[in-house]
Amino acid sequence: MLLSWTSAQVRAAEEPLLAAGVPLMARASSALAGAVVRVLRERRGAVVGGRVVLLVGPGNNGGDALHAGAYLRRRGVDVLALALAPRVHDEGRAALVRAGGRIQAVTDGAAGAGREARAQRAERSGATELEAAVRAAAGADVVVDGILGLGARPGGLTGTAARLVTLLTQRTTPSDERGPVVVAVDTPSGIGVDDGGAAGVVLPADLTVTFGAAKPGLLLPPATHLAGAVELVHLGLDLGGAPALARLEDADAADLWPVPGPAAQKYSRGVVGVVAGTPRYPGAAVLATSAAVLAGAGMVRYVGDAGEEVLAHRPEVVLGVGRVQAWVLGPGVAPDDDAQRGRVASALEGVLHRGEPAVVDAGALDLLPERVPAHVVLTPHAGELARLLSARGHDVAREQVEAEPWRWARTAHEETGATVLLKGHVTVVVGPRGAAYAQADAPAWLATAGAGDVLAGLLGALLAGRADDAVEDPTLVPALAAAAALVHGRAGHHANPDGPLHAGAVAAAIPATLRALLARG
Ligand SMILES: NC(=O)C1=CN([C@@H]2O[C@H](COP(=O)(O)OP(=O)(O)OC[C@H]3O[C@@H](n4cnc5c(N)ncnc54)[C@H](OP(=O)(O)O)[C@@H]3O)[C@@H](O)[C@H]2O)[C@@H](O)CC1
Ligand SMILES: [K+]
Numbered sequence: 001m002l003l004s005w006t007s008a009q010v011r012a013a014e015e016p017l018l019a020a021g022v023p024l025m026a027r028a029s030s031a032l033a034g035a036v037v038r039v040l041r042e043r044r045g046a047v048v049g050g051r052v053v054l055l056v057g058p059g060n061n062g063g064d065a066l067h068a069g070a071y072l073r074r075r076g077v078d079v080l081a082l083a084l085a086p087r088v089h090d091e092g093r094a095a096l097v098r099a100g101g102r103i104q105a106v107t108d109g110a111a112g113a114g115r116e117a118r119a120q121r122a123e124r125s126g127a128t129e130l131e132a133a134v135r136a137a138a139g140a141d142v143v144v145d146g147i148l149g150l151g152a153r154p155g156g157l158t159g160t161a162a163r164l165v166t167l168l169t170q171r172t173t174p175s176d177e178r179g180p181v182v183v184a185v186d187t188p189s190g191i192g193v194d195d196g197g198a199a200g201v202v203l204p205a206d207l208t209v210t211f212g213a214a215k216p217g218l219l220l221p222p223a224t225h226l227a228g229a230v231e232l233v234h235l236g237l238d239l240g241g242a243p244a245l246a247r248l249e250d251a252d253a254a255d256l257w258p259v260p261g262p263a264a265q266k267y268s269r270g271v272v273g274v275v276a277g278t279p280r281y282p283g284a285a286v287l288a289t290s291a292a293v294l295a296g297a298g299m300v301r302y303v304g305d306a307g308e309e310v311l312a313h314r315p316e317v318v319l320g321v322g323r324v325q326a327w328v329l330g331p332g333v334a335p336d337d338d339a340q341r342g343r344v345a346s347a348l349e350g351v352l353h354r355g356e357p358a359v360v361d362a363g364a365l366d367l368l369p370e371r372v373p374a375h376v377v378l379t380p381h382a383g384e385l386a387r388l389l390s391a392r393g394h395d396v397a398r399e400q401v402e403a404e405p406w407r408w409a410r411t412a413h414e415e416t417g418a419t420v421l422l423k424g425h426v427t428v429v430v431g432p433r434g435a436a437y438a439q440a441d442a443p444a445w446l447a448t449a450g451a452g453d454v455l456a457g458l459l460g461a462l463l464a465g466r467a468d469d470a471v472e473d474p475t476l477v478p479a480l481a482a483a484a485a486l487v488h489g490r491a492g493h494h495a496n497p498d499g500p501l502h503a504g505a506v507a508a509a510i511p512a513t514l515r516a517l518l519a520r521g
Contacts, residue, residue, distance in 0.1 A: 001252045002230075003243035004214040006194045007150040013237035014212065024235050025060065028211040029067035029092075031233040032185060035209045036072060036142055039181050043141055048076035053140040053180070055203075056092075056103075057147035057161060057189065058085035064185050064211075065146025066092025073099035080140075082106050082133050084147055084161040106133045108160045130160065134167040143168075143180040145203050147189035150215075156190040156200020165189075165203045184208040187215055188226045194244070195404060196220025204228070212237045216245040219438040220406055221426040245406070245436045246482075250490075253483040254517050256476075258296075258465035269298025270464030273324035274457065275343045275364070276302075277332035282309035284332020284362075284453040287503050289317050291457030292328065294510040295487075297464055303343050325467040326357040328460035330364025331453040341367060351376060357463040357470045357477070360418070361456040366391065368416060374432045374474035376418045377463070377481050379456055385412055385422055392416075406436060419477045421459070423452060427485040431478030439482050441489025443498070450503030451492075458491075458510060459484035487513055 005013075017024060040050040054069045056062035066089055069079040079101035081093075086105075096103060108130040137143050147161045157165060172179035184205035187193050191202055196217045206228040208218060212235040217223045248256075260269055272292040277285025285306040292300045293316050300317045302310045307319040327347050333340045344364045351358045357375040360368055365380055365388055380388060382401040385408055389396050392415050401408045402424070409422040409430040419431040425444060429437040462484050463470055463477075470477050487510065494516075495501055495509040 001249055002214055002219065002247040004216045004219055004245045005239050006216060006244045009239060009241065009244065010150065010212050010215070010237065013239050014235070017235070017237065022236070025063060025067060027235055028233060029064045030071055032064055032144070032183070032209050033068040033071035035207060035231060036068065036144065036183055037075065039142055039183060039207065040077065043181060049078065050142070051078045051140045052080070052142045052144060053137045054079065054081040054144045055137070055147050055161070055164070055189070056081050056083050056085070056088050058087060059148065059151045060089060061149030061151065061185050061189070062146045063089030063092040064149075065144050066096045068144065069101050070095035070099040073101040080104065080136055082137070082164070084164060104133070106130060106160055106164065108163050130164060130167070133164055134171060137164075137168050137180065138171045140180045143182050143203070144185060145182060145189050145205060146185040149186035149189070150193055152187075152190055152193060154192065154197070154199065156198070156202065158200070161189070162201055166201050169201065169203060181206045182228070184227065186211050187217060188223065191217045191223035191226060193217045195406060196223040197404065198222045198226060202226045207231060209233060211235055213239055216406070219245055219247050219426075219440075220428070221424065222403070224426055224438070224440060242434060244434075245438055247438055247440070248479070248482045248486050250486070250517055250520055252479075253486045254520065256466075256480055256483040257462065257514065257518060259518065264298075266298035269296070270325040270461065270467060271299045271301060271323065272297045272326055272328060272457070272460040272464045273301045273303060273321070273347065274328045274460065275304055275333070275340065275347055276328065276330065276453065276456075277304060277306040278334060278337050278340055279305050279309070281332050281334065282306035283450060285310050286313045287450045287453035287507060288328050288331045288457035288460070289314050290504070291454040291507045291510060292461045293317065294507055295458045295461035296514065297461040303347070304340055324356060324464070326359070326460050326464035327351060328359045328361070328456050330361040331456050333363025335363065337363075355471055357467050359456045359460050359463065361452065368418070371417045373417060374419050375463070375470045375477050377421055377459060377477060378412065378416065378418045379421045379423060379452065379459070381423045381452065385409070385420070388412060389415065406430070406438070410436070419481055421481045421485065423455070427482075429478045429481045429485065431481070432474045435475050435478040437478060437482035439485040439489065441486045443489070443492050443501070445496070445499065445501040446489065446492040446506065448501055448503060451488075451501075451506060454503050454507045455484060455488045457507070458488055487517065490517065
């Protein structure tokens with residue numbers, strides 16, 4: 001499991017070590033240099049003679065970059081540091097100079113004051129300086145982004161740093177293999193370290209070497225898409241407390257998945273009740289029931305008017321109401337389908353009285369009671385979450401939910417009591433007691449009609465299989481929801497690696513995906 005802690009938690013954990021004189025920056029910068037050495041070897045087969053440009057900001061993040069630069073210089077690397085602030089880390093600067101590295105102040109003249117002619121001259125020479133800096137960075141083997149880390153104020157990069165990064169990203173495209181490899185120090189500079197925001201311009205990294213612990217911003221969109229691969233350098237911090245945000249890996253999902261023992265029978269394995277689809281739109285009913293069957297439910301009951309179509313595809317399904325361990329409510333339920341909405345409402349009433357876990361999706365979201373227990377899982381996409389929150393008095397649009405998915409998923413959890421699984425390229429799950437997950441398992445091809453119906457069925461099967469545990473321990477529910485998102489994403493890859501997908505193929509890939517996951521786990 002990849003765990004992340006906020007900048008405040010990391011700083012608090014660093015404090016006692018710093019007070020005891022533990023050389024954290026030396027540890028961080030030598031690990032950073034080691035990562036750059038590996039990149040140079042991969043890229044050019046040798047370290048000596050490699051060209052590295054450091055982008056250096058005003059704080060300790062720049063200090064890490066400068067110390068790493070000193071180490072690299074001693075290994076025969078050509079190191080140029082571009083100082084993007086009037087003052088940079090003193091010891092780091094001295095170490096780099098001692099090792100024979102070059103350091104160059106960059107101003108773009110925009111802040112030039114004084115008389116008009118002098119200001120114009122400053123602007124011209126500043127523009128030339130900036131242009132030369134961009135050329136040097138674009139021509140390097142590796143650019144080390146040490147402009148800002150944990151100390152970044154909200155709002156992103158400003159001034160010379162913002163202009164340099166803008167020009168550099170215009171000059172280099174991520175797909176251009178001749179362009180520099182970008183290694184970010186701790187975080188890509190200027191991201192929202194704790195919330196994953198990317199308010200201004202950010203230099204997209206190929207690799208982020210992060211210190212002490214991963215930070216939420218490295219796992220959350222949109223910043224996660226700018227971080228590249230994340231490498232964690234352990235500094236020996238005692239982080240204590242609960243992590244802010246986690247990401248499940250295959251072994252975690254395997255641990256959470258119920259595996260039947262020799263005494264299992266269909267009721268102990270979990271019965272899923274599905275209220276979905278209509279005769280006119282039977283697809284959602286077929287997909288949700290199929291996914292529940294294929295994910296290993298003991299039995300699946302379908303409740304609704306599309307039974308014929310469901311049975312044609314899934315003869316294993318039983319029609320009609322009966323005892324269930326978990327519900328899947330809402331896929332393909334149209335707003336004008338009074339009969340199906342009535343069935344959703346009565347299932348929800350049962351959920352409140354008897355307390356079965358439930359997945360509340362699509363057409364069931366606006367039937368959600370005021371407050372529900374955390375073993376009710378909402379599975380909206382950003383537009384649906386914005387509608388749900390707007391109906392409860394929050395002035396929020398889809399774009400805002402997409403920009404800050406964790407914040408709004410948290411708000412929806414606080415408003416409803418439910419566990420909230422917010423679907424997206426990165427799926428964010430929020431549950432009780434601060435439990436939060438960000439899963440990035442799905443290929444972009446999975447954004448296709450019906451994929452959400454498959455996820456709802458898959459999660460329904462998992463909740464049915466672990467219904468008693470989920471009711472007993474509500475903090476387990478967000479983990480189960482995140483595991484379902486992981487399996488769903490993996491099934492997408494399995495169905496057609498790197499190619500177009502249709503939801504039926506994703507459902508069909510669930511058994512083999514689970515087999516592989518459980519074999520490894
Ligand atoms: N503690 C340790 O021992 C260890 C720390 N480590 C490293 O230190 C990093 C944290 O260092 P840090 O606290 O100095 O913060 P950092 O991100 O370098 O910048 C702060 C400076 O930037 C400025 N500034 C902020 N936003 C700005 C903006 N938008 N535009 C312009 N300026 C802006 C800000 O100004 P201020 O807000 O104070 O006015 C301040 O001057 C951490 O990420 C890790 O790399 C590791 O070595 C492990 C051991
Ligand atoms: K950085």
